[in-house]
Amino acid sequence: MAPMIEARGLTKRYEPARSERRLARRGEPTSEGTLAVDDVSFTVEEGELFVIMGLSGSGKSTLLRMLNRLVDPTSGSLQIGGQDLLSMDDGQLRDVRNSTINMVFQHFALFPHRTVRENAAYGLQVRGVPEKERLERAQTALDTVGLGQWGHVRPQELSGGMRQRVGLARALATDAPVLLMDEPFSALDPLIRRDMQDLLLGLQAEMRKTIVFVTHDLNEAMRLGHRIMVMRDGRVVQLASGAEILAAPADDYVANFVSDVDRSRVVTAEHIMRPPIITARTGEDPRSVLDRMGNAEAIGVYVLDEAGKLIGAVGDQDLADGIEAGCPRIESLASGTFATTSPEARLIEVMPLVGRHCVPLAVTDDDGKLLGVIPRASLLNTLADQRRPAHA
Ligand SMILES: Nc1ncnc2c1ncn2[C@@H]1O[C@H](COP(=O)(O)OP(=O)(O)OP(=O)(O)O)[C@@H](O)[C@H]1O
Ligand SMILES: [Mg+2]
Structure with missing residues (x-):
């Protein structure tokens, strides 16, 4: 079976800032821009929970955003569900974003004057799903994330963890098989964060979504990831299971990450x-x-x-x-x-x-x-x- 996501040589160079372009026109020296992601290749299988990990600035978000073309790659190729994402026009891209790929961010806006259920239905609204159906599907998604009783309240009545669940419900309501998550839990305190990880693991086992999850927390990566791709300066330094990474870190950068992981919870018999x-x-x-x-x-x-x-x-x-x-x-x-x-x-x-x-x-x-x-x-x-x- 073909992988759900297949990325080959994905590269992103951000152009220099406008002020620099002005310098360039005058023939003055400028920087080359930023090579945020540099020749990255990987595949993600259907139903896999794939984690991208690395320090701040290592290119995680840029890479994730290339997967639904929120950021356009400078070069490389990208297939999602067998479709060539990079050759698509805006219309086709919109269709894929509606039907196949969804994204959950660390910070996302809930509409304060809409109910939790309406907020969860937002992704369906922009996809043109009729109101009755979208509220039903939003309710099902809220049930799934344990917020079934809260559909009628306003977001400000919810705690931070509950609001993050609304974000998850919003993504789940659309039924997209691929979920891209950029540090969705990193603003939460540790206990709630663990609950959210458990919830995600449960959902993933049940719904068999293909999830690409960005984090800079190795313990989170180890708990969640079937495989973990460690990035440094836009490049992949290691791609392996958590236990493999613990047993044999590829270099000092990875070894430093690994040094404070609780092995007893990761390594198996x-x-x-x-x-x-x-x-x-x-x-x-x-x-x-x-x-x-x-x-x-x-x-x-x-x-x-x-x-x-x-x-x-x-x-x-x-x-x-x-x-x-x-x-x-x-x-x-x-x-x-x-x-x-x-x-x-x-x-x-x-x-x-x-x-x-x-x-x-x-x-x-x-x-x-x-x-x-x-x-x-x-x-x-x-x-x-x-x-x-x-x-x-
Ligand atoms: N829109 C942009 N324009 C120019 N440079 C950018 C842009 N976005 C990111 N960069 C640069 O690209 C590099 C990678 O950034 P990116 O946000 O992908 O890293 P990250 O791993 O997600 O970091 P963090 O953990 O802080 O979120 C950084 O050097 C960053 O400054
Ligand atoms: Mg980021």
Whole structure:
């Protein structure tokens, strides 16, 4: 399937200010303007939540605005939903903006003398949707963002977070499959901001919108983004999942961003698991298993069946006792306690499971197959990394 958004070599050079153009006519030296976005290529899949992140002035807003041609690219190509956006005339562009792309800004105007419902319906009004239908669709969108009861009041009766929800409802009411969001939550205080992030994640999972979300907050980027594109001086420095960026930042600029991220909420079990040093197979002679454990300095071992499915765990003392009692089969001894987790579990969920058993935490798939283990030390190591300076 073709990606929803495909940008190739997108570049934007802002022309020099008018005063400079006057200098240029007189043959005096001027600047070249500002190269705000420089040869940026990426694709966004349908239903993806794609985050653009970078410091102030790195070109995020310029790039986002090129995606619906609020800013015209200097060069490059851009396809949205298979349509070539850059070759469109004003009429075609208006159609695409009406049907396909919507935008939510950090600051947007609510009309003070219209009700919340009328404000939410505004995007439909400019698209020429008849009043009855647009108020119904606005009400549905308000229900979706948890403002169903507030449709009849005026915006000034709402808190900042609620007003931002009206902006979101306004965008959702239009049913456009692509949503462009430029720091929509950055003016909100942290708790409300988290609520809004949760709301957006919920909506996105349910409605499968394609969302391009700009932020300069890495924690927000990590929470929201399926993938994160990090920008610096108009160029892409890294494009990867949050966990990949944490595990291997592309350069010092990214490493500096990453240094104060809470890894426990981003990195998953899959990223820190490793192969077990030793495992036993069903049917194996307990004596040889104990031997191998001794060599590996292991105090416990997982027992797996032919398919690699985890049957149980046994500690060295129980194994020795079993051998003493003449037990011929390892699996009948595998009654030790252990803990398992899924590869997708975040470290914050994994932490309480680690370290109380004779075997490291097991990471298993849906069929109970052992994928890897997480020793206590490697978990602590990963969590400690973030307390070290980025350049150490
Ligand atoms: N309309 C404009 N005319 C001239 N230069 C501009 C214009 N808009 C942005 N720029 C310049 O382009 C560069 C990128 O700006 P842009 O607003 O895209 O960055 P940003 O990453 O969104 O920053 P912020 O985090 O502050 O919003 C900056 O150097 C900025 O000064
Ligand atoms: Mg910006």
